Amino acid sequence: MEKMEHTKSYRKAYLKDYAFESVMVQARQKQVLEILTRKKPSKILEIGCGPELLCQKVIKAHLPFHTWVIVEPVKGFLKTARQLARKERRLSVILGFFEDSLPAIQNIDPGLLDFVVCSGMLNEVKKPMKFLEDIKKILKPQGTLHVNVPHAGSLHRRLGQAMNLITRLDEKSKRNKNLLQYHNFDMPMLRRTLIESGFLIIESGGYFLKPFTHQQMTAINKILTRDILNGLWHLGKDFPELATEIYVNAKIKK
Numbered sequence: 001m002e003k004m005e006h007t008k009s010y011r012k013a014y015l016k017d018y019a020f021e022s023v024m025v026q027a028r029q030k031q032v033l034e035i036l037t038r039k040k041p042s043k044i045l046e047i048g049c050g051p052e053l054l055c056q057k058v059i060k061a062h063l064p065f066h067t068w069v070i071v072e073p074v075k076g077f078l079k080t081a082r083q084l085a086r087k088e089r090r091l092s093v094i095l096g097f098f099e100d101s102l103p104a105i106q107n108i109d110p111g112l113l114d115f116v117v118c119s120g121m122l123n124e125v126k127k128p129m130k131f132l133e134d135i136k137k138i139l140k141p142q143g144t145l146h147v148n149v150p151h152a153g154s155l156h157r158r159l160g161q162a163m164n165l166i167t168r169l170d171e172k173s174k175r176n177k178n179l180l181q182y183h184n185f186d187m188p189m190l191r192r193t194l195i196e197s198g199f200l201i202i203e204s205g206g207y208f209l210k211p212f213t214h215q216q217m218t219a220i221n222k223i224l225t226r227d228i229l230n231g232l233w234h235l236g237k238d239f240p241e242l243a244t245e246i247y248v249n250a251k252i253k254k
Helices: 002-016 018-039 054-060 079-087 102-108 128-136 155-162 174-178 187-196 214-219 226-238
Strands: 043-047 067-072 091-095 113-119 139-150 199-207 245-252
Touching (some): 018 113, 018 139, 018 199, 018 214, 018 226, 067 102, 079 091, 139 187, 187 199, 187 245
Parallel strands (some): 043 113, 067 091
Antiparallel strands (some): 139 245
16 A cells, blocks of 8 residues: 555646756667667567667667567556557566566566566666575576666756755755655665675766756756757766766676
8 A cells, every 4th residue: 555655646746847858868768779779679668668668669760679568557647658559569567566566577478588678667666686696596597687776976966066056966956756766876885786686797887968957947948059969968978977867787796
């Protein structure tokens, strides 16, 4: 019951603050698409799909895959996914929390997975190391885990600290609290969490760079052309230490 109440509160808060978050969803998915294009995995699990479907973009880009499984605990986010699944037989949708869905994932396509997408999720998990241990149970030894999270050391957080709005970079913001987020990761903390969970980091970086909060970026949205947003995405790649979000690709340590 507590979990379900959490998801209801989360969905309400997430959609209320979705104006600039929709831009970040695009940036996040652009990074994942770039990696999927390089790796071309066959069996993919996406933990949490949100209201905009990554799978839809993968299909549109004609990237090859055999099985795509979405596990999403927020019922309201699954409407579009279920509509797509009725047309796309390679896509399966599970309503539930990942840690409760391991048998259901295996029932869809027995065997281990090539790629797990954990996008904007690990910071929202109360016990991330237990979560990562569960991922190891379904990922091939040579498979890839992709994790991306908001960056505690981002430019806009550094600006907030310089303005004395926060005392520490990892301090919870009002938005963190509204979205019931448990952790604020910087790159050392993200890498350490995965390594201590038995993963080997094979690639890491950042993407997108914004100087202001979501709310402030929404206020200047009219001047943010597609070219500007694309430039900000690339700046985050060039300066990961200041990027809005960070990512790692990892495999299970032998």
